[in-house]
Amino acid sequence: MTSRARQPQASEERNEMTAVTENHKTTEQVENSGPVHGAELVATNVNKVYSRAGQKFHAVEDVSVTIKPGEFVCIVGPSGCGKSTMMNMATGLLEPTDGELALDGEPIRGPSPDRGLVFQKDSVFPWMKVIDNVTYGLKCRGVPKEERMSIARKFLAEVNLTHVEKSxxxxxxxxxxxxxxIATAFSNAPKLLLMDEPFASVDYVTRLQLQKTVLDLWAEHRLTVMFVTHDVDEALTLADRIIVMTNGRVVDDRRVAAERPRRLEALSTPTMLEHKASMLQHLGLPTEGGA
Ligand SMILES: Nc1ncnc2c1ncn2[C@@H]1O[C@H](COP(=O)(O)OP(=O)(O)OP(=O)(O)O)[C@@H](O)[C@H]1O
Ligand SMILES: [Mg+2]
Structure with a gap:
């Protein structure tokens, strides 16, 4: 007999997709409703200059931003504007040419379990079963087996994957x-979760499910999230604050105070449409009736 746990019913999968995210709160509501686990990220006059074919190329230019503890911030911008470069510097995998990034006042000098990563390309080791993937970081940090299994199972349950633990x-x-x-990232209890176009390669419905999963976990664990996306609608669905970058610079930084949960129709309210039109202008895209 195999020991595979039961598969979720089709109706459960659908519920996950359509369930309303009733528990979501704005950053302010989250901040005001108990301790925030997230850390503050401060970028001060950050520059990154690459060498390309013997030429210097300024990929990130004089970026200064402060992301508050518990804030959900999206970075939007066209291809090549420096989003991933910013993200990689926040991971500590890439050093700024000039300027500094700090987490809760500590300069970022290299990778740390304080910072969780979910990138566009799969960050899952193909040679490890699901449960071993999720527990890997905890194991590396010496967390005892029983404890790491319990943490991993909790997060696998939260992302509705209990049934594939041994797959x-x-x-x-x-x-x-x-x-x-996502379960792996949250299992390590990061204070800052860095997500670089994590859902770019999944279909629309799956993307909505994954957005809900991340929002649920963010609201519950109150960490700081920096989420890169090309998609203005995705940013408006997720973020309390949206930073627009073009050509290595921050050209717009706005707060999205819309109530949560944000259903699909929330994207069509006059305020959201104004946000969208204004951001598209910053991105240099023509908008209907726009300038
Ligand atoms: N290692 C590197 N060496 C040289 N140039 C680089 C390097 N990494 C990135 N660049 C350049 O820096 C610029 C910014 O790249 P980055 O990957 O940050 O863009 P992005 O905004 O994430 O784009 P995308 O949306 O396509 O992922 C691009 O012009 C890119 O070619
Ligand atoms: Mg990128």
Whole structure:
């Protein structure tokens, strides 16, 4: 007899997609409703200059931003504007040419479990079963087996993947792999979660499910999130604050005070449409009736 746990019913999968995110709160509500686990990220006059074919190229130019503890911030901008470069500097994997990034006052000098990562390409080890992927970081940090299994199972349950704990990554769909990556990131209790176009390669419905999963976990664990996306609607659905970058610079930084949960129709309210039109202008895209 195999010991596979029961598969979720089709109705459960649908519920996950359509359930309203009733518990979501704005950053202010989250801040005011108890301790925030997230850390403050401060970037001060950050520059990154790459060398390309013997030429210097300024990929990030004099960026100064402060992301408050518990804030959900999206970074939007066209391809090549420096979003991933900013993100990679926040991970500590890439050093700024000039300027500094600090987390809760500590300069970022290299990777740390304080910072969780979910990137566009799958951040799941194909040679490890799902449960081993999720527990890997905890194991590396010496967390005892029983405790790490319990943490991993809690987060696998939160992303609705209990039934594939013993599966290999190759047996999972793209959306499920993303959920493994999310469970892995949250298992390490990061103070800052860095997500670089994590849902760019998944279909629309799966993307909505994954957005809900991340919002649920963010509201529950109150960490700081920096989320890169090309998609203005995705940013308006997720963020309390949206930073627009073009050509390596921050050209717009706005607060989205819309109530949560934000259903799909919330994107069509006059305020949201104004946000969208204004951001598209910053991105240099023509808008209907716009300038
Ligand atoms: N290692 C590197 N060496 C040289 N140039 C680089 C390097 N990494 C990135 N760049 C350049 O820096 C610029 C910004 O790249 P980055 O990856 O940050 O863009 P992005 O905004 O994330 O784009 P996308 O939306 O396509 O992912 C691009 O012009 C890119 O070619
Ligand atoms: Mg990128």
């Amino acid at each position: 290999w990554p190759k047996e999972l769909s793209g959306g499920m792999l993303k959920r493994v990556a």
